[in-house]
Amino acid sequence: MNTPNLTKNQALVLDVLSRSEQPMSAYTILDKLRDNGFRAPLQVYRALEKLLDFGLVHRLESLNSFVACSHKHESCCQHHGTVAFAICEKCGQVSEFHDHAIDDRLRGWAQQKGFKAEKTTIELRGLCSACMG
Amino acid sequence: MNTPNLTKNQALVLDVLSRSEQPMSAYTILDKLRDNGFRAPLQVYRALEKLLDFGLVHRLESLNSFVACSHKHESCCQHHGTVAFAICEKCGQVSEFHDHAIDDRLRGWAQQKGFKAEKTTIELRGLCSACMG
DNA sequence: CAATCTATGTAATAACATAACACGACCATT
DNA sequence: AATGGTCGTGTTATGTTATTACATAGATTG
Structure with a gap:
């Protein structure tokens, strides 16, 4: 799955997400793109x-929101196995990390149980160091 | 947080969830409990x-659904650290498991980054052994 | 040119979740 | 018994997230 040329809408959505410090819901993205001709949720969801x-882009299941992948451009996360996220409840900051031991x-577990995992979600909700005070 | 006596509504909701082979959304639970006087989503969500x-009960973030804890009664999951779930996309079966190495x-990671995790979500989506064929 | 594929636009609706307000049961204290 | 507090409950309305269905336009290819 090499990163191909993006369509106009895809580029717009990715741009908005990349500039954001925080995860965004589809509807928040929609609002940001009204001036660019976006009218309906589907335009966002399709992109x-x-x-x-x-x-x-990654989806944060526990937030029903989306973030741009933090591994800038080219040859992203596919190489790293599962991606984990630490989400600060206070400031909204999301840290993305990988851990091979966890993957292993x-x-x-999956192998032992005969379970074939297609998609794995790991999300920590809590407070980041900056917000602990 | 010892398990106290449940109220009527809590008991009803837990009962419905316990009997189900699969995770249920709040609205599905609501439908099952119409005959017991449930009229509004809030009654379910509060329970x-x-x-x-x-x-x-556990919430499956990637499904917006709920399952009864598989550790029957008394002294549940609190003792086991984080709970992980393997969810079969085909049959809906959910396996709950714990892994101390993953917890560690x-x-x-959290300690190193100064992140204080309040709640951790681990969910595998895929196919269970029975459904792989 | 037709056939097809992909991206797009729009409207309507479905699915999930919460806010706001009211009421009654229970219990402690006065 | 009266007061006040907490908790569970019921109801209506509303907010938020996601999808279905249908129509159009452009690019590509046989």
Whole structure:
């Protein structure tokens, strides 16, 4: 899944997400793109679907929101196994990380149980160091 | 957080969830409980909120659904650290498991980054062994 | 040119979740 | 018994997230 040329809508959505410090819901993205001709949620969801496929964007399940992948451009996260997220409840900052040991344990469990994992979600909700005070 | 006596609504919701082979959305639960006098989503959500607190029910973030905790009664999951779920896309079966090594790695990452995790979500989506064929 | 594929636009609706307000049961204290 | 507090509950309305269905336009290819 190499990152192909993006369509206009995909580029707009990715741009908005990339500039944001925080995850955004589809509807927030929609609002930001009204001036660019976006009228309906579907325009956002369709762009997001592709961007997720390309690995340029991640979906945060526990927030029903989306973030741009923090691994800037070219050859993104595919190489790193599962992506984990630490989400600060206070400031909204999201840290993306990878851990091979965790991947191994999950793979081990799946193998032992005969479970074939297509997609793995790991999300920590809490407070980042800056917000702990 | 010991498991206290449940109220009528909490008991009804837990009962419905416990009998189900699959995770249920709040609205599906609501439908099942119409005959018991449930009329509005809030009745379900309020019961779920408490059951989640008690650790008798888990929320599956990637499904916007709920399951009864598989550790039957008394002294549930609190003792096991983070709970992980493997969810079969085909049959809906959910397997709940715990892994101390994963807990350790996540704790290690958090400690190193100064992140205080309040709640951790681990969900595998895929196919269970019975559905792989 | 037709056939097809992909991206797009629009409207309507479905699915998930919460806010706001009211009422009654229970319990403690006065 | 009266007061006040907390908690569970019921109801209506509303807010938020996501999808279905249908129509159009452009590019590509046989």
